[in-house]
Amino acid sequence: MARAFDLMQQTLFECDFDHGGSASDFLDPAFAGNKIIPLHRWVPWIAGFSRDFVRGVLQRYLSGKGTVLDPFAGVGTTLVEALLLGHDAVGFEINPYAALSCKTKLESHKIRIDLFADEIARFQKFYFDATLNGYRPKSKPPPGFRTRSDFYGPEVLRKVLIVIDFIESLQDGPLRELFRIAFGSTMVTYSNYSYEPSLSRRVAVGKAEITDYPVGETVAMKLREMVEDIKWIRREVPANHGKASVINASFMDSHHLLSSRSADLILTSPPYLNNYHYNRNTRPHLYWLGLVQSPAEMKDLENRNFGKYWQTVRELSSVRLDFDLQDSELQQTLDLLRTKGTDRGIYGGNGWANYAATYFNDCHQFLRCAHRVLKKGGTALIVIGNSILQGTMIPTDRHLAKIGELVGLELVGIQIPRATRVGNSIIQSDVRVGKAKKSDSLYESVVELRKP
Numbered sequence: 001m002a003r004a005f006d007l008m009q010q011t012l013f014e015c016d017f018d019h020g021g022s023a024s025d026f027l028d029p030a031f032a033g034n035k036i037i038p039l040h041r042w043v044p045w046i047a048g049f050s051r052d053f054v055r056g057v058l059q060r061y062l063s064g065k066g067t068v069l070d071p072f073a074g075v076g077t078t079l080v081e082a083l084l085l086g087h088d089a090v091g092f093e094i095n096p097y098a099a100l101s102c103k104t105k106l107e108s109h110k111i112r113i114d115l116f117a118d119e120i121a122r123f124q125k126f127y128f129d130a131t132l133n134g135y136r137p138k139s140k141p142p143p144g145f146r147t148r149s150d151f152y153g154p155e156v157l158r159k160v161l162i163v164i165d166f167i168e169s170l171q172d173g174p175l176r177e178l179f180r181i182a183f184g185s186t187m188v189t190y191s192n193y194s195y196e197p198s199l200s201r202r203v204a205v206g207k208a209e210i211t212d213y214p215v216g217e218t219v220a221m222k223l224r225e226m227v228e229d230i231k232w233i234r235r236e237v238p239a240n241h242g243k244a245s246v247i248n249a250s251f252m253d254s255h256h257l258l259s260s261r262s263a264d265l266i267l268t269s270p271p272y273l274n275n276y277h278y279n280r281n282t283r284p285h286l287y288w289l290g291l292v293q294s295p296a297e298m299k300d301l302e303n304r305n306f307g308k309y310w311q312t313v314r315e316l317s318s319v320r321l322d323f324d325l326q327d328s329e330l331q332q333t334l335d336l337l338r339t340k341g342t343d344r345g346i347y348g349g350n351g352w353a354n355y356a357a358t359y360f361n362d363c364h365q366f367l368r369c370a371h372r373v374l375k376k377g378g379t380a381l382i383v384i385g386n387s388i389l390q391g392t393m394i395p396t397d398r399h400l401a402k403i404g405e406l407v408g409l410e411l412v413g414i415q416i417p418r419a420t421r422v423g424n425s426i427i428q429s430d431v432r433v434g435k436a437k438k439s440d441s442l443y444e445s446v447v448e449l450r451k452p
């Protein structure tokens, strides 16, 4: 079952999975092990890849220097590993906070440690003086950010605004980004919210509100961890390293931004068909780091998110597949879903069928874009979890493979590195989705496609 990270060090969230034994060529792709690995530990992310899984794939699939693409880069596990192994890497990531995390990590080996350390010392002095001497912060909470309870208690808020005042005063762009990540990755820890794993009010889950907290000390601790990691990456990154970058845009818009036949290897994991709301769960980061200003911008992000969300499409009359797999198992499953819970209005099967159809339409668009950017003979490895909607198991891996074939890719195989995965609340809630059959388990697959 999913759980929140503990205080101080980890403030985002992850899904926690059972590890089922399985015979597969791939290591377990889940993020958990990254929590202690330099750089990867900066920003925990839902369903992030494990470093070892990515490294294993890159070593196996690329013999010389290649170009690696991650269309759903998250916080950059694939991109960082590609950089460390000397490849060129490019990622797409629609969430500006995740994209900022990728960018900061990918550029971290260029940071001058002495300058960074000086700024951390200056920050500690500024914060110490300001908290003791009745300093009145100039920064204000982001006006567009609304929450049911105060996000920060008054004492904590004052300290947070002091931190932001200091960050705003930094002239050096890359150093400022490091400070923003240090604040972003700790900011929920001292708020009245926590990850359960969705962002929830602390009082709603029986936790006390936070009236005071050593905010500056927590940010400084994170910054010192980052200094150590930057020393590490400066030693590890090869002298002849490749170009590595992230584009803060939807991969569906990649035709403007990426040449066709430019990638040797795609290694990625799109959002799963589990309605996990990446945008809502990063609202604090997006607003407080000034990456989003208004609910309208949040809505736009939501609409462009891969697979959309059930909430976005549940009221539509009937979303159809916009590609031709008419007599397929997928079509039959969608038809079956629409017949379920018809008395439950938007909570019934039609809404979930709309969500699934939207999701697979996006899979189709994604694979068409992937086909365009892959070089001849190039491989796409796509990690994806199955899903259970209204008690119906949806083998997303098999459907994805069929759609891949439809767009002209060859299916090399589907492997299951982890046999059981305990789903999040949306999967298990019988109010919303009906009980899953005992025999259906959740799993994660690696779908391997090749461009002939």
Ligand SMILES: C[S@@+](CC[C@H](N)C(=O)[O-])C[C@H]1O[C@@H](n2cnc3c(N)ncnc32)[C@H](O)[C@@H]1O
Residues within 6 Å of the ligand: 045, 046, 047, 048, 049, 050, 071, 072, 073, 074, 075, 076, 077, 078, 092, 093, 094, 095, 098, 249, 250, 251, 252, 268, 269, 270, 271, 272, 278, 304, 305, 306
């Ligand atoms: C499963 S996570 C990827 C995690 C990643 N493998 C890592 O190790 O951090 C999926 C990511 O896709 C991003 N995303 C969703 N829709 C997207 C789109 N249309 N284009 C690019 N990224 C998108 C989400 O914001 C999320 O970070």
